Amino acid sequence: MMLDLTTKEIKKRSALRVNPLKTCQPVGAMYAALGVHRCMPHSHGSQGCCSFHRMYLTRHFKEPAIASSSSFTEGASVFGGGSNIKTSVKNIFDIYNPDIIAVHTTCLSETIGDDLNSYIHDMVIPTGKIVVHASTPSYVGSHITGYGNMVSGFIKYLAKKSGVSNGKLAILPGFVNPGDMREMKMILSLMDADFIMLPDTSGVLDAPMTGAYEMYPSGGTKISDIVSIGDCKLTLAIGELAMENAGNELKRKCGVMYKTLPLPIGIEATDAFIMAISESTQSNVAHELEEQRGQLVDIMLDSHPYFSNKSVAIYGDPDSVLGLSTLCLELGMIPKYMLTGTTGEAFNTKAQELLAKFGIEDCVAKSSSDLFELHQLIKTNSVDLMIGGTHGKFIARAEDIPLVRAGFPIIDRYVHSYMPLIGYKGAMRLIELMLNALMDRQDRDCEDEDMEMVM
Amino acid sequence: MTGINSNILADRKKSIVYKSGCKGDGITCDTESVTGSVSQRACVFCGARVVLNPITDAFHIVHGPIGCASYTWDIRGSLSSGDELYRNSFSTDLSETDIVFGGEKKLAAAIDEVMKHYSPNVIFVYATCIVGVIGDDINAVCKTAEQKHNIRVIPVLSPGFAGHKSMGYKAACNAIMSLVSPYKSEQKVDGINILGDFNLAGEMWIIQNYLKQIGVNVVSRITGDASFDNIIKAPTANLNIVQCAGSMTYLAKRMEEEMDIPFIKVSFFGIEDTTDSIMRIAYALGNDACIRKAKEFTKQQSSKLKTFLDKYKPNLEGKKAAIFVGGGFKAISLIRQFKELKIETVVVGTQTGKKEDYEIIKSLVNENTIVLDDTNPSELEQFMLAMSADILVGGVKERPLAYKLGIAFCDHNHERKQPLLGYEGVINFTKEINLTINSPVWRYT
Numbered sequence: 001m002m003l004d005l006t007t008k009e010i011k012k013r014s015a016l017r018v019n020p021l022k023t024c025q026p027v028g029a030m031y032a033a034l035g036v037h038r039c040m041p042h043s044h045g046s047q048g049c050c051s052f053h054r055m056y057l058t059r060h061f062k063e064p065a066i067a068s069s070s071s072f073t074e075g076a077s078v079f080g081g082g083s084n085i086k087t088s089v090k091n092i093f094d095i096y097n098p099d100i101i102a103v104h105t106t107c108l109s110e111t112i113g114d115d116l117n118s119y120i121h122d123m124v125i126p127t128g129k130i131v132v133h134a135s136t137p138s139y140v141g142s143h144i145t146g147y148g149n150m151v152s153g154f155i156k157y158l159a160k161k162s163g164v165s166n167g168k169l170a171i172l173p174g175f176v177n178p179g180d181m182r183e184m185k186m187i188l189s190l191m192d193a194d195f196i197m198l199p200d201t202s203g204v205l206d207a208p209m210t211g212a213y214e215m216y217p218s219g220g221t222k223i224s225d226i227v228s229i230g231d232c233k234l235t236l237a238i239g240e241l242a243m244e245n246a247g248n249e250l251k252r253k254c255g256v257m258y259k260t261l262p263l264p265i266g267i268e269a270t271d272a273f274i275m276a277i278s279e280s281t282q283s284n285v286a287h288e289l290e291e292q293r294g295q296l297v298d299i300m301l302d303s304h305p306y307f308s309n310k311s312v313a314i315y316g317d318p319d320s321v322l323g324l325s326t327l328c329l330e331l332g333m334i335p336k337y338m339l340t341g342t343t344g345e346a347f348n349t350k351a352q353e354l355l356a357k358f359g360i361e362d363c364v365a366k367s368s369s370d371l372f373e374l375h376q377l378i379k380t381n382s383v384d385l386m387i388g389g390t391h392g393k394f395i396a397r398a399e400d401i402p403l404v405r406a407g408f409p410i411i412d413r414y415v416h417s418y419m420p421l422i423g424y425k426g427a428m429r430l431i432e433l434m435l436n437a438l439m440d441r442q443d444r445d446c447e448d449e450d451m452e453m454v455m
Numbered sequence: 456m457t458g459i460n461s462n463i464l465a466d467r468k469k470s471i472v473y474k475s476g477c478k479g480d481g482i483t484c485d486t487e488s489v490t491g492s493v494s495q496r497a498c499v500f501c502g503a504r505v506v507l508n509p510i511t512d513a514f515h516i517v518h519g520p521i522g523c524a525s526y527t528w529d530i531r532g533s534l535s536s537g538d539e540l541y542r543n544s545f546s547t548d549l550s551e552t553d554i555v556f557g558g559e560k561k562l563a564a565a566i567d568e569v570m571k572h573y574s575p576n577v578i579f580v581y582a583t584c585i586v587g588v589i590g591d592d593i594n595a596v597c598k599t600a601e602q603k604h605n606i607r608v609i610p611v612l613s614p615g616f617a618g619h620k621s622m623g624y625k626a627a628c629n630a631i632m633s634l635v636s637p638y639k640s641e642q643k644v645d646g647i648n649i650l651g652d653f654n655l656a657g658e659m660w661i662i663q664n665y666l667k668q669i670g671v672n673v674v675s676r677i678t679g680d681a682s683f684d685n686i687i688k689a690p691t692a693n694l695n696i697v698q699c700a701g702s703m704t705y706l707a708k709r710m711e712e713e714m715d716i717p718f719i720k721v722s723f724f725g726i727e728d729t730t731d732s733i734m735r736i737a738y739a740l741g742n743d744a745c746i747r748k749a750k751e752f753t754k755q756q757s758s759k760l761k762t763f764l765d766k767y768k769p770n771l772e773g774k775k776a777a778i779f780v781g782g783g784f785k786a787i788s789l790i791r792q793f794k795e796l797k798i799e800t801v802v803v804g805t806q807t808g809k810k811e812d813y814e815i816i817k818s819l820v821n822e823n824t825i826v827l828d829d830t831n832p833s834e835l836e837q838f839m840l841a842m843s844a845d846i847l848v849g850g851v852k853e854r855p856l857a858y859k860l861g862i863a864f865c866d867h868n869h870e871r872k873q874p875l876l877g878y879e880g881v882i883n884f885t886k887e888i889n890l891t892i893n894s895p896v897w898r899y900t
Contacts, residue, residue, distance in 0.1 A: 005573060011572060014564060015547060015564035016568045020544060046584055046614075046615030048499070048500055062855055064855045066493060068492060068493050069492075077614075087490045090491070091492065095492070107584060108584040108615070111585045111588045209859060211860065213836045215832070
């Protein structure tokens, strides 16, 4: 067993990270940049970074993830990466012909002090082409931080305030799948809301098979839209922990007020998302959404006996863990462990607020954690269900706990990135996944004399 | 062919040759990637990590920010018959303060934390990109830790920028030499070491079984299904066989020079290469009984496969293959294997092939076959479409590219789940190629 070394007793660690629950900023930046139309994400560092990030995204999305690298050598790490980035930009426009290059830094280029602002300022950029950048040192934050920083980078470089409002909503979705972004857009269009979404990886990392390889598929936020995002009437930063900074950047640069919302996972958070749209558009909630909500409530009523007081361990990215925990609480479950690898006290505070709201005690919510710690907690006090990414499967197997895959990364399953977790539809899907996991287990494990057609 | 050449970087043109046009200096390979290109290549750290990771009972601590550990956690897909420790991911997860004040203390503390609760025989410490830049002396930290804890703590100097994957292989080989050197022995036993197989899908066990069939003992497995106790016996072997020449020839050479162990390169991919390798091992050992057994065994196995292949050939004959793999040796074996199936290789490339590999490749392929070094998706796309490839053999990053083009795919890299090695591998490979090429799903593309 891989996890034989896990001890029940929790030993304090200050230096050793075991089985991480996060990865580094640049992969988040790369994911955000892929959500801009005809954009080439560019990794300013060693070529391994770029290769790892592309592999990581490909393993999750099962799609090609395009990105280029400055391919640092020993020379660059001594003399700086200025000439690398200049040559890179020239080569990328010459051969791959994107409309925009989104550079993100790495631990190496940050540590040697490369000043991307001045490199980009001084370089020759072909007419009509754009280069932007975000600072994403791997030793600060996590992939979630990097995602937010890249979105801020696009805003910083491109968003403009013309003085004339475009009457649109700026939608800044947190680190979610293309399937979730599609669902957000579906809800927005059902509400007749005019909006600009940044980034938008739908149509890029879930692009259909056409028989041709499109380096730049049809999806992604258009550059002209990023420019005019500065004229929006209100920003909805969806994912309180990941997207507040980007919302703030748009406010700082163009004066667009912003409202942060939790990821719309579960009924209340979806209500909040729809109400925020409704307030802004001054329109009533679309009949179809009301119908979906009614269906969701119906499903929750039908299934609640199976969820009641079931304990669940939820691990992954901060906003996703909070969202999934909310849904579990709404169903009467106990989110015994809520763990994220990303650092930040805000997660702990939000989690405690959530637990207090539902009057639940004795749950552990921790940022800066890892899967080794989760395993130790589970060994001390087990749970009925686990929800999170692929890397928890070893714990699920070792402790014989059903696992519902939700979040990032999921590298050992298919289809997940096409399907939403957000919105009423996403909640229905999650309930089905969770119920199937619990009830399949019951069908498999119960004593012969207890086996029935309907359990 | 000029049409498809138009949007290829000028610097890249020397890394692409058509067999019919390969006069002059030949292919440009074994160099740095062109800055700004969408290279499929990984880095020094990745090379070191994939070679050492299969050592099952070692602590592999990645010293650096978290990413490097996250991306290579259980990346190798190698199996273990014993310990599973290697499947965990350990890192010092360096943060901003560590970058400012140095990470040495944190590394030393991480090693102490391991030793407080566990008692491994060996810890590998991987130095990533910034470790040298922030001035950490990991050699010193490891040395101190060795003395303090009385175990082996081996630094693996693998900053990503110091070259490409091949440099990492070398760093890993140096770490292995550091591990086994104290056990140098004049006294040799009657047995061999297997170098450069990583036990993906249990392939190391297949090689071991073949050797058992012909009466050859295996001393050490490097590094597939390796353990500390097993690997330190390596210096007593009387022959090294090298399966993945790209990663392990350097180690074999050092062991030859420093431990007096001769080596031969082998390849167990495809019937031809498998038989040839078994026979060469037998001849190298010069033992008559062994040679006789090897002849019998290989003859028996090949003839068994003939019936099998005859059944599948009609499904596959005339199809066209594209190959894009890591090292040259695998590309060479695959071309031969496709020949056995009457499939023509129309595009072939490697990430880290050497000049001599490309010479052999050129001698095996047809006039029009395109040979690429360190290619990128857009080149692969152009050439696969231009040459009407039916299947691509590659790694995880190439799979979705092939599928987008409506081209079948076979993973011959870390994510293969069936052994593709040896005679069993021929069966699995043929079935896999057949199932993907002839799946009904292509009707809808």
